[in-house]
Amino acid sequence: MAFEGLTERLQNAMKRLRGKGKVSDADLRDTMREIRLALLEADVNFDVVKDFVKTVRERAVGAKVLEGLNPAQQIVKIVDEELTKMMGETEVPLNKSPKIPTVIMMAGLQGAGKTTTVGKLANRLKTEDNARPLMIAADVYRPAAIDQLVTVGQQIDVPVFEMGTDTNPVEIVRQGLAQAQENHNDYVFIDTAGRLQIDEQLMNELADIKDLAHPDEILLVVDAMTGQNAVATAQGFNDKLDVTGVILTKLDGDTRGGAALSIRAVTGKPIKFVGEGEKMSDLDVFHPDRMASRILGMGDMLSLIEKTQKEYDEKQAQELTERIQENSFDFNDFLDQMQQIQKMGPMDQIMKMIPGMANNPAMANAQLDPKDMDHTKAVIYSMTEQERTNPDVLNPSRRRRIAAGSGRPVQEVNRMIKQFNQMKKMMNQVSKGNFSGMEGLMGQ
Numbered sequence: 269m270a271f272e273g274l275t276e277r278l279q280n281a282m283k284r285l286r287g288k289g290k291v292s293d294a295d296l297r298d299t300m301r302e303i304r305l306a307l308l309e310a311d312v313n314f315d316v317v318k319d320f321v322k323t324v325r326e327r328a329v330g331a332k333v334l335e336g337l338n339p340a341q342q343i344v345k346i347v348d349e350e351l352t353k354m355m356g357e358t359e360v361p362l363n364k365s366p367k368i369p370t371v372i373m374m375a376g377l378q379g380a381g382k383t384t385t386v387g388k389l390a391n392r393l394k395t396e397d398n399a400r401p402l403m404i405a406a407d408v409y410r411p412a413a414i415d416q417l418v419t420v421g422q423q424i425d426v427p428v429f430e431m432g433t434d435t436n437p438v439e440i441v442r443q444g445l446a447q448a449q450e451n452h453n454d455y456v457f458i459d460t461a462g463r464l465q466i467d468e469q470l471m472n473e474l475a476d477i478k479d480l481a482h483p484d485e486i487l488l489v490v491d492a493m494t495g496q497n498a499v500a501t502a503q504g505f506n507d508k509l510d511v512t513g514v515i516l517t518k519l520d521g522d523t524r525g526g527a528a529l530s531i532r533a534v535t536g537k538p539i540k541f542v543g544e545g546e547k548m549s550d551l552d553v554f555h556p557d558r559m560a561s562r563i564l565g566m567g568d569m570l571s572l573i574e575k576t577q578k579e580y581d582e583k584q585a586q587e588l589t590e591r592i593q594e595n596s597f598d599f600n601d602f603l604d605q606m607q608q609i610q611k612m613g614p615m616d617q618i619m620k621m622i623p624g625m626a627n628n629p630a631m632a633n634a635q636l637d638p639k640d641m642d643h644t645k646a647v648i649y650s651m652t653e654q655e656r657t658n659p660d661v662l663n664p665s666r667r668r669r670i671a672a673g674s675g676r677p678v679q680e681v682n683r684m685i686k687q688f689n690q691m692k693k694m695m696n697q698v699s700k701g702n703f704s705g706m707e708g709l710m711g712q
């Protein structure tokens with residue numbers, strides 16, 4: 269999985285701060301050192317790492333203790349925000365020309381995934397915006413490249429303009445654009461030639477195509493698996509072509525993360541899309557904030573903290589925490605929690621926001637669907653007060669009665685009680701200092 273090593277190291281770096289009421293200079297220094305090493309090991313550009321660590325440290329030192337947030341959470345929040353900034357803050361949409369066609373020139377080294385990505389983008393525009401794209405095959409050096417684009421075109425039902433390998437690429441593009449005008453295509457993709465390395469001849473050819481086509485968008489396709497090389501490639505292409513955006517491919521592989529994290533900072537050009545597989549549908553808009561959360565392995569903890577603080581009053585949270593610590597958390601508390609959580613938004617989204625929870629074996633079969641939550645509530649409503657406050661009395665005959673009362677199968681009732689017990693146990697452990705962000709949920 270992408271970013272696995274980085275995620276683990278960043279989490280470990282920040283775990284050191286868990287449960288600390290106050291972070292000393294030494295704690296912060298150690299943590300920042302670990303974060304620095306984690307990023308360097310993930311092949312993030314050295315200067316980018318240096319700036320990042322400096323900013324996080326300055327912010328951490330200057331940060332006031334936020335209401336209800338412990339220092340570890342504050343640092344996580346700062347790291348999350350700075351990672352997001354490093355990747356460009358917000359998503360950047362495709363440029364669109366006021367008059368048709370919008371011309372999108374694609375460039376990249378051989379094997380980066382250029383042709384595949386042309387198909388993915390054309391397919392996306394076609395299916396989502398009802399666009400009528402035309403794809404121009406301008407890689408005349410490899411006959412297979414033209415065949416590949418033609419095959420992709422057939423697959424997604426998008427026309428391909430090609431003139432074989434004997435015509436000059438600039439001329440192919442000129443004629444292709446003329447055809448697009450004639451046929452009123454609203455998008456034109458130019459699939460240009462790639463090389464194994466940047467060379468001057470290729471760059472000159474691309475510059476000539478750019479001069480002729482005046483593209484609204486020049487997208488550079490780079491392979492995330494190549495780490496710092498991807499960044500160097502991006503820089504090389506950008507110097508010559510002044511690209512308008514980057515598409516990072518193969519993020520479904522086990523890339524360490526360096527390219528995703530450094531490209532924007534090094535080139536100043538936004539990553540617009542990411543490729544996450546070989547299928548035509550495996551293309552996603554690049555959201556820096558979501559990527560940061562993903563890299564931190566904690567879903568969107570920041571929103572969770574904010575939401576929890578908004579929704580949960582301190583006193584209530586304190587009482588609940590005490591009940592968990594005393595191990596007297598019961599079905600009434602559970603119901604209450606579910607209602608609190610439901611107020612915050614979709615359950616699966618909430619669960620994903622809790623660091624460590626997504627991978628927690630105890631939560632693996634947890635019922636995350638809002639529909640399931642309603643079923644769970646129905647089951648609890650069918651319990652007597654005694655059963656709710658003292659779940660140990662739930663013997664088989666009581667469970668059968670509850671199943672009949674709630675209209676749910678008895679197996680489901682059994683499963684839910686089992687999950688409740690697992691959750692109770694886990695929360696009790698967490699409350700004893702086993703940080704996993706449950707504190708955030710409990711508003712502590």
Ligand code: GDP
Pocket residue numbers: 376377378379380381382383384385416462517518519520521542543544545546550
């Ligand atoms: P080009 O030489 O730059 O045009 O590269 P291609 O489009 O031919 O892609 C090279 C290889 O990478 C092909 O086997 C593609 O299926 C594969 N590929 C492209 N994008 C992705 C991606 O996002 N994920 C994965 N796993 N493979 C990809």
